[in-house]
Amino acid sequence: MMHQGKQILVTGLLLMLFATIGTSLVGITYETTAEKIADNERRAMLRSLNQIIPPERYNNDLISTVLTLEPDERLGQKEPSLAYLAKKDATTTAVIFSVIAPDGYSGAIKMLIGINADASLAGVRVVSHKETPGLGDVMELKRSDWILGFNGKSLDNPDTSNWKVKRDGGEFDQFTGATITPRAVVKAVHHCLLYFSAHKKRLLGTADE
Numbered sequence: 001m002m003h004q005g006k007q008i009l010v011t012g013l014l015l016m017l018f019a020t021i022g023t024s025l026v027g028i029t030y031e032t033t034a035e036k037i038a039d040n041e042r043r044a045m046l047r048s049l050n051q052i053i054p055p056e057r058y059n060n061d062l063i064s065t066v067l068t069l070e071p072d073e074r075l076g077q078k079e080p081s082l083a084y085l086a087k088k089d090a091t092t093t094a095v096i097f098s099v100i101a102p103d104g105y106s107g108a109i110k111m112l113i114g115i116n117a118d119a120s121l122a123g124v125r126v127v128s129h130k131e132t133p134g135l136g137d138v139m140e141l142k143r144s145d146w147i148l149g150f151n152g153k154s155l156d157n158p159d160t161s162n163w164k165v166k167r168d169g170g171e172f173d174q175f176t177g178a179t180i181t182p183r184a185v186v187k188a189v190h191h192c193l194l195y196f197s198a199h200k201k202r203l204l205g206t207a208d209e
């Protein structure tokens, strides 16, 4: 009887030990995987940022030098969003915004928009969208160089009345059979320039707002 009781106790203790080891292993694996995912996301984001502002244009830790911006309609953001600050020897040379064009053909188009300290566009890239393949995806760099047409543009170039697609009397090409997508992108880029102009001093760190 005594012997049987001892056996049950040993079995119970062994079960507890295996359960503890199992739970710890799951915990460690989860933490390592989560760290890896976060690291991969940071690398992917940095690659996207570097397409707009190449590494030779800054010497700070671009992905960690951020401002949290309040939600703003001109950025299409209903939640706070991050602005990445590219700095060369403590001088901000460019700012990259996370922008959402809310009015694509199939909803939101997420973009990164880089604006140089002189208020000209450093570059625009579409990060994600649900536009129709073959029609609305011409804004992707792998489909065409349409998106590069924003490089160097600013609030005065072209002037306000021309910050539209050609179909609406503006300067920017629409896509064949698809005007809604480029119209949404052009509007979002223009609005981002307006946001930059209104908050330039704070963004460039030259004054408190």
Ligand SMILES: Cc1cc2nc3c(=O)[nH]c(=O)nc-3n(C[C@H](O)[C@H](O)[C@H](O)COP(=O)(O)O)c2cc1C
Pocket: 105, 106, 131, 132, 133, 135, 136, 137, 167, 174, 175, 176, 177, 178, 179, 180, 181, 182
């Ligand atoms: C199935 C389908 C998918 C479409 N996808 C898009 C799209 O992704 N982007 C877009 O701008 N227009 C898209 N269109 C076309 C729009 O309905 C609209 O006709 C067009 O944008 C207007 O451009 P247009 O004035 O140059 O014809 C799509 C149309 C259909 C029937």
